[in-house]
Amino acid sequence: MQSSAEQLVAEFLREYRASGTYLRGHVARLAELASSQDDQVAESATRVLFASLVEPLADSFDPVAVTLYNRAFAQIVQICRRNPAALLLDERLNRFGLQSEEHLIARAESLRVVSDLSAHNELARSLQRVIILSRITLGADVAITSVIIERIKRNFPLAEIVLAGGSKAAQLFGGDPKVSFKEIGYSRAGTTIARLLTWINLLECVRELTDGLNPAEYLIVDPDTRLTQLGLLPITGASEKPQWVTSSGHHRVTTMSEWSGYLFFPSREYGSATSQSLAELTSAWLDQAFGETVTT
Template sequence: MEPSVYREKWSALKNAPGNEDALSQLARQIAFSFVDRYYQDGLYRAEYIDLLCEMATSFSDTQFNNKASSALFEIIVEELCDDYEEMPVEIYSRVMSQVISYCRDVPEGVALDRRLTDFGISTFDDLYNRANLVHSRRYTYGAGRPPEKIILLSRVTIGADVAILSVMIQRFMKMFPDAEIVIIGNAKLEGIFGGNPRIQMRRLSYARGGGLFERFSSWHAALDILQTEMPPETEQNVLLVDPDSRISQLGVLPFTHSDNYLFFNSRKCDESAKHSCMAELANSWMHDVFGAGDFCHPTIWVPSGVRLRARRITESLRAAGCRRIIAVNFGFGTNPRKRLSDDFEIELLREILKDPRTVVLLDRGFGRNELLRSASLIADIGNRGFHASVACFEDSQYPRTSHGIIGIECAIGEVAALIAECDEFIGYDSACQHIAAAAQTPTLTIFAGSNNMDFIRRWSACGDTQCKIVHVNTLADPGHVDTDEVIARIMEERSGKAPGAVEPAHKIPEIKPPRRTGKQAKKAVDS
């Protein structure tokens, strides 16, 4: 439908507010029309974006504004981010530059406009051209005075920070042993990286489900942090690394006036990146920018007290006669398409527990919906005759059973520590697959919700251990996924003897070793 028709509908809704469902439906129709026109003929119809921006900034009630901003980000922005083709990267920059340019001109955008002006950015073209330069520039680091401080922006999602930031940090620690390392990101990262004394955390939140100005507020917060961590007179002694972070809206928003800004383009789509996962891309980028160095698998640094408690929990189970402990996580982040079904999850757990002296540690998840789902799974397994219980990571009594399922309520760092002590991890594409691989726990990921081969390869887990996937096509006919067939494939992958390391079928840079598929390496979560 043409923008003019949508504008008439918007005018009617704007003058008679109160119908959230109608507002949400209209915003989604506008967003889908933008995508339809782009897919059909490659045309960029700016009118659709302007209309969504207007809808997202017109109400005093943020709940109404958020309907349009959600449609804009979920349908357009996220789609462009996950495509991994050259054109969507450029279109993303155009969309985000247009959104930011619109927002700086409305009353709520005074601070946004002022800060952009401070960076010499006054127009859409200024912002758009800068973004294209950031994304296409080849970054190099001159061999001069080593940096006194290295600041890394969080990717916002835990899994991406494990897959990318942990690789960069390991290599930075080797190259610059005296440099201070600072991460700007969510407090939850302290549970994943807090065991490394060289890492300092500066807390910052990102409103993934918020309105336009809420999303941009993290940029303002990061600039405030940088004023103390990187005053103008010290910029030349500091490296600022942007790993394609949402905080900068994937490199569109600026952070520094100097040349100390390095951008990692995780959406790189040339031939050299076609068959690489994020950890491999991060190693290649470090190689290109800083020179040759040893390949680093992702890792985690869980605080020692948490690691010790997790070890005691699993030791208690093994002392009770348990022979194999399997960590399971059925979380899927903010994308429900990554999940299969209740029946699948129940039947998979039953199949796993057919092996005697096996204990499943089920992460109960976060939020009301995940807790309800995990409670239902645990109750169902108990009704089928297996031991089923729940526990909290901090409980004074350690669980003791040799067979069954235990639902564990714990924070992300505690989940990581438990996974590191388990013999195996199974779950959907989420943060925990990256944590498991980083902890050198054999990892099997159920990949659903995408048939984009580049996306699946890019986000496959990477670790010094077995990392396997079972892909499930839930897009063609989501109502008729053969649960028994999927479970059979999972069990076959689990039981099959892993072959020795083989040469990969595709050509890879010298820095990248072949994925290891041999016997699990010695676990070292605190390596």
């Protein structure tokens, strides 16, 4: 079964690279294997799916690969959500108005535009809590998450900072008195559906951490984490749009993704034409998002 999944991935990538043809049937078959009711089949196919397709696309640092990932993984999610074991996944996605593959793709594509939080001076006066999602892997948390934490501490000194992730993230940042932790496990050895259902736990975590806060009082920072499957799965909606009073007395709504309380770092393509390190690119992205230049 593993060789069959490997063959599907190899043929899919070979054809796409050669002609740009998207072999939809191959992705569908991969998703079916990865969501099989036979755990052995599902786990085997999931290992191939992530190791040979998902992770190489995520690590390629290429805008074309981002487009392909969004398309392929949206199709995979759409197939998996029909599985009886994924009823909660389907229900929660429907609550966000994401009924179709096209909805998932459109939302993911919208995140590729850097959000504008240049009005963060107004936000700083109302923001009570910033939830930063871990990148799961230790190396990425060192290179990316640590830079985000330091900038949030600088720009929002009065806000509570909560890092959501695994125990390794808690150990890495445990010496920082400004950071508290909310543990969310993400198994890199489970089936595709099991990995997707981690998102349900994340939603519950976010609900708890934002309970009693209005949208102007919290910010969620997603550094392109596997917890949201690289931004493909939503955390907040944009139905509530808070207003801030500027120094001139006028109300304004920021353009922060129509303000959903959510900030996404498109790490797989931001600055892809440069030779900067991930830490440098993270800092540059924060500069752009906050409309400032901070020397690091």
